[in-house]
Amino acid sequence: MNEPVKKPARKKVELDPRFVNYKHVWVFIEAERGVVHPVSWELLGEGRKLADALGVELAGVVMGPPGERTRQICGEAFHYGADLCYLAQDEVLRDYRNEPYTRALTELVDTYQPEIMLLGASTLGRDLAGSVATTLATGLVADCTELVIEADSRNLASTRPTFGGSLLCTIMTQRHRPQMATVRPRVMAMPDADTARSGRIVEHKLAIIESSIITKVLEFIPDAQQDKPQLAFADIIVSGGRGFKKQENFQLVWDLAKVLGAEVGASRPIVQAGWVELDRQVGQSGKTVRPKLYIAAGISGAIQHRVGMDGSDVIIAINNDPNAPIFDFAHYGIVGNAMQILPALTEAFRAQIALARRAG
Amino acid sequence: MHSVVCIKQVPDSAQIRVHPVTNTIMRQGVPAIINPYDLFALEEALRLKDRFGGTVTVITMGPPMAEVALRKCLSFGADDAILVSDRAFAGADTLATSYALAAAIGKIRENMPVDLIFTGKQTIDGDTAQVGPGIARRLDYQLLTYVSAIREIDHEKREILVERRAEGGVQVLKTKLPCLITMLEGTNEMRYGDMDDMFRAARHPLKQWDRLAAGIEDPNVVGLKGSPTVVGKVFAPKPRSQRAEIIETVDNDPKNLVVTLLAKVFTQHPKLEREIERLAK
Ligand SMILES: Cc1cc2nc3c(=O)[nH]c(=O)nc-3n(C[C@H](O)[C@H](O)[C@H](O)COP(=O)(O)OP(=O)(O)OC[C@H]3O[C@@H](n4cnc5c(N)ncnc54)[C@H](O)[C@@H]3O)c2cc1C
Ligand SMILES: Cc1cc2nc3c(=O)[nH]c(=O)nc-3n(C[C@H](O)[C@H](O)[C@H](O)COP(=O)(O)OP(=O)(O)OC[C@H]3O[C@@H](n4cnc5c(N)ncnc54)[C@H](O)[C@@H]3O)c2cc1C
Numbered sequence: 001m002n003e004p005v006k007k008p009a010r011k012k013v014e015l016d017p018r019f020v021n022y023k024h025v026w027v028f029i030e031a032e033r034g035v036v037h038p039v040s041w042e043l044l045g046e047g048r049k050l051a052d053a054l055g056v057e058l059a060g061v062v063m064g065p066p067g068e069r070t071r072q073i074c075g076e077a078f079h080y081g082a083d084l085c086y087l088a089q090d091e092v093l094r095d096y097r098n099e100p101y102t103r104a105l106t107e108l109v110d111t112y113q114p115e116i117m118l119l120g121a122s123t124l125g126r127d128l129a130g131s132v133a134t135t136l137a138t139g140l141v142a143d144c145t146e147l148v149i150e151a152d153s154r155n156l157a158s159t160r161p162t163f164g165g166s167l168l169c170t171i172m173t174q175r176h177r178p179q180m181a182t183v184r185p186r187v188m189a190m191p192d193a194d195t196a197r198s199g200r201i202v203e204h205k206l207a208i209i210e211s212s213i214i215t216k217v218l219e220f221i222p223d224a225q226q227d228k229p230q231l232a233f234a235d236i237i238v239s240g241g242r243g244f245k246k247q248e249n250f251q252l253v254w255d256l257a258k259v260l261g262a263e264v265g266a267s268r269p270i271v272q273a274g275w276v277e278l279d280r281q282v283g284q285s286g287k288t289v290r291p292k293l294y295i296a297a298g299i300s301g302a303i304q305h306r307v308g309m310d311g312s313d314v315i316i317a318i319n320n321d322p323n324a325p326i327f328d329f330a331h332y333g334i335v336g337n338a339m340q341i342l343p344a345l346t347e348a349f350r351a352q353i354a355l356a357r358r359a360g
Numbered sequence: 361m362h363s364v365v366c367i368k369q370v371p372d373s374a375q376i377r378v379h380p381v382t383n384t385i386m387r388q389g390v391p392a393i394i395n396p397y398d399l400f401a402l403e404e405a406l407r408l409k410d411r412f413g414g415t416v417t418v419i420t421m422g423p424p425m426a427e428v429a430l431r432k433c434l435s436f437g438a439d440d441a442i443l444v445s446d447r448a449f450a451g452a453d454t455l456a457t458s459y460a461l462a463a464a465i466g467k468i469r470e471n472m473p474v475d476l477i478f479t480g481k482q483t484i485d486g487d488t489a490q491v492g493p494g495i496a497r498r499l500d501y502q503l504l505t506y507v508s509a510i511r512e513i514d515h516e517k518r519e520i521l522v523e524r525r526a527e528g529g530v531q532v533l534k535t536k537l538p539c540l541i542t543m544l545e546g547t548n549e550m551r552y553g554d555m556d557d558m559f560r561a562a563r564h565p566l567k568q569w570d571r572l573a574a575g576i577e578d579p580n581v582v583g584l585k586g587s588p589t590v591v592g593k594v595f596a597p598k599p600r601s602q603r604a605e606i607i608e609t610v611d612n613d614p615k616n617l618v619v620t621l622l623a624k625v626f627t628q629h630p631k632l633e634r635e636i637e638r639l640a641k
Contacts, residue, residue, distance in 0.1 A: 013590075032527055096526065097533075098493075098503045124527050127505040130493025134458060139588035142488035162485075162594065170592040215502050218521070219532040235639060261639035292635055303597060314629055316621070317604055326604075332625060333604035334617050344614035348622050349636070356637040 012153075019115075019177035025051040026114040026178070028105065029060045029077055029085075030124050032096055033220075034069045038190065038233070039120030041080040043183060045191030046147055047118055048081040050156070053149040057083040059114070063104055065094040071201070078199040080191055085199065086112060090206045095217040096124050100208050102131040108204060109136060114178045116156050118147075121182035133180050139173030140180040145187055145307070155179065161284060166303050186232050186288040186311065229279045231263050231287045236295075239265035239282055239309075243298020243319065243338050247275045252342040253297065259350050265289065265309075267299050283308035295345075297338040301326025318342065361414030361515075363405040363476045364465055365438065366495070367398040369422050369429040370485045394429045397480030399550045401543040404510065405478050406437050406551065412513065414475075415439045417468060421449055421460050427566055434561035435553040441564065442468065446571040451584030454486070458494025460582050464574040465499060476520075477501060477540040489542070496540035504533060505542045513537075 027047045030037040044060065051058035060077035064070035066089045074085035086108055092100040105128065109117065119125040121143050133140035141158040145168070150157045156179040159170045173179040231237060238260065240253035250270070257264045264280055271281040282289055284304040294312035299305060301317070301324055309315070310329060317330035318341045327333045334341055371390045405416045418433040420426050421444040430441035444464045452460065468474060477496070482489035489505075496503035506525040511532075513520050524531045525544055553561070576582055607624065609616040626633040 030527075035528075037527060095531070098496075098505070102497075122527055123506050123525060126489045127493060127503070130454070130488075130490040131497050131503060133490070134455060134494040134497040137455065137588070139453065139455065140488075140490060141589060142486075142490060157592070166596075167594050168597055169594040171589050172592060173588050174590055176588040215504075215533055215535040217531055218534055220526070220529050221532070222529040235635060259640065260636060292632055307597075314625065314632060315604075316625070322606070327606070328603055330604035332621060333606045334621060335606060335608075336612065336614065336617065340614045341618065345618045345621075348615075348618040349640075352622060352633075353637060353640045 013174040015177070016175045019113075022113040022115040022177035024056045024059055024112075024114050024116075025054065026059050026061055026086075026117040027077075027082070028117065028119040028125070028128070029062045029073060030120050030122060031062070031064055031070070031073055032124065034064075036073055036076065037120055037122055037124070037185070039122060039125070039183070039185040040077075041193075042185070042188040042190050043118045043120060044077060044080040044082055046183070046188045047116075048191070050116060050147060050149055051083075054115075054154060056115070059083065059112075060085040061088075061105065061108060062086070063088045063090075063093045063101065065089065065091055074201050075198075076193075078197045079193040079195050081194075081197070083199050084202060086202050086204055088204045088206055090208060092206070092208045092210050092213055095220065097213065097215050097217065098127055098131055099213050099215060101128050102135060103208055104206050105132050106135045107206065109178060111204070112202070117178040117180050119180070119182050121184040125182055129180060129182050136176075136178070138176040138178060138180060139171075140182070141171045141173070142182050144181045144183050147181060147183070156181065161307055184288050186290045189290070189311070229263055229277070231265055231280060231282065231289050234263035234289065234291050236260050236262035236293045237265045237282070237289055237291045237309075237312075238262050238295045238297070239267065239299060240270060240297050240338075241267035241299030241305075242269045244270075247273070249339055250275050252339065252346070256295070256342055256346040256349070259346050259353070260293075262291075262293075262295075265294075267302075267305050296326055296330065297342055299326055300324050301329065318345075361408060361412045361476075361513075362472050362474050363408060363414070363416050363478060364468060364474050365398070365402045365405045365416060365418045365433070365478045366461060366491070367402065367418055367420050367429060367433060367480070368395045368483050369393070369420060369426040370395045370483055373484050392425065392428070394432060395480055395483045395485075397482055397484070397543075397545050399480075400545050400547055401478035401480050401541075402433055402436060402438065403548045403550045404541070404543050405476070407548065408476070408510065408513070409437075412515070415472065417442065419444065419461065419464060419468070421445070421452075421457060421464070424568075427568075430566060431561045431564070434564050435558045436551060437553055437557050440567070442567045442569060444569050444574050446574075446582075448571045448579050449583045451587060452582060453587035453589040454488050454490035454494055455588055456582050456584075456586035458491050458498055459586060460571075460574060460576065461491070462495045462498035463576045464569060465495065467569070467573070467575045473538075475537045477538070479540070479542045481506065481542055481545055492540060492542040499538075499540075502535045502539035504535065504539055506544050507541045508544045508547050510541075
């Protein structure tokens, strides 16, 4: 039942006539307590390309409590590429809860009929997307890494990793609308904000009364900020793998990270051995990262690691095996013993930075 | 207190190999296991039974060989197990999977009301995290995803108080039974079954339900036919067009290597150099 069943390449699949009027690309803008999850802007960047390929408009869907802040978010969505925003403001949308958000988003879809709807694969996005897709009885593709419009059918082709990331598959929703997909944070590039851009707001009044909502939020306990590694948004990451052999040696990774003001990352075996906490694992079952610089030392570059860091601007790999797969996709490589190269690299960066400081 | 726990049998992905030439999955000999995330759901249900008494029913939709996974759950202490299995279910996406499971749970409910449905956070093969929300919607149960702790259950008022992992913090939620909980990983530790349970698991008459027994009249709403998503091609990721530029020096001394590396990187990426100086402050 798990097999991506081989289907005979069916010829043309007709869209269900109920959906012929479904037009435009939507991105759900995820905001909690007034803070927008950056994945929403990443999705607007991606949604822009899809909308342009189809020659349709790109809309952001903004939901939240009444107030200036919620409306402001629409303005930000225009900066990141939206042509218009659907705005639903209601007290029942103050905290995220599945039921009012599902009801509201489903109502918006039924009313304004998008052909594509994207959500972040965050805890909120996965919760909401699964409920909404079921209510609408449409297809939902999880954790996509690539979204393109198929030229002849104009359908959305969503690519996602399968079987622990070792292969990719392309999935389509041909007969139903909207075509829904979620994308993990940091998988798509962050578009540049253009503060000159503006757009129009379509306000939608909901008629959901609080007493009809069964689940109540009693409390929100924010995470302590400092003690959690913030890999996903780090600008520089130094990662170590099994090549370090002993936990003491892994200190070399921390030393380099300290000099660079970088976060420490790791491959899965390092996390499993308990050398670093789970939040530092980079890859398919860990974090997706997009730093400006990713240094991978003693990491072989298994596909499950690669999918989590492939989007880094510059990748430097250090490995004593010239045939290690990491050299197939890193930008720069040093073939050598990480235990010697890393301290040298730490010193070189330290000297470089000291020089820059002195220069002013 | 009656909990239904949804479990899925999955291939032990750590042991899946991809054929280097044909890029197909080599499944032969890959052992099937209970989806590891589902064990947290099962353990939580068993703990509620320890606290409040009641019944734990496990259910899976899968091929006949999934019986092994169900018996394993019985050996941990589950009371009853149902295998929902029919050729018509093959090729199901999450919409069709949640349809079949919701229908079967509807049947279970006819004999004994269900207070709680548990699922894992996600599976390690399909990995969508969509089936739990799907079942909740279809049965109109309150949905509580990523639950890290069940604080209280008030049977009189039929209320439950849970902690849910949200973006940037923990939500404390109160809702009504019945509801569906997707359990966060690492929140409890699976017990070892005792001897009695192991013997019972081996003898227990397993219920096997086909489509009609699960209460599904229309064959078009399950399996491939009931799935709006269509899986197209499966392929290996493309290698980057260029391999890494390997830095070498005459002596390959670490010091000289890294100096050469930095000179090259900073010439080709001047913005990065400024970035590093900014961050190091
Ligand atoms: C479902 C699934 C999910 C997974 N998820 C992830 C994930 O999220 N993240 C992840 O990282 N992995 C993940 N993995 C594991 C992944 O397949 C690899 O096993 C793992 O990435 C390997 O880690 P490594 O590179 O540190 O170790 P190895 O593959 O053992 O590589 C060690 C490397 O160090 C080199 N080396 C040895 N000595 C030295 C030295 N002295 N100096 C320099 N180099 C040296 C070796 O040449 C080798 O290339 C997953 C696997 C599965 C099946
Ligand atoms: C490579 C691949 C990619 C896929 N991509 C998609 C996709 O993008 N969209 C889509 O709709 N479908 C997709 N599918 C199909 C989907 O995996 C199947 O429908 C599958 O049966 C259930 O989804 P899941 O494994 O993702 O489960 P999840 O939704 O991740 O499972 C969550 C929980 O639901 C319960 N559960 C799940 N399946 C069962 C079951 N059969 N019996 C009992 N309990 C269960 C478990 O408690 C589990 O922890 C894909 C399948 C494959 C093999």
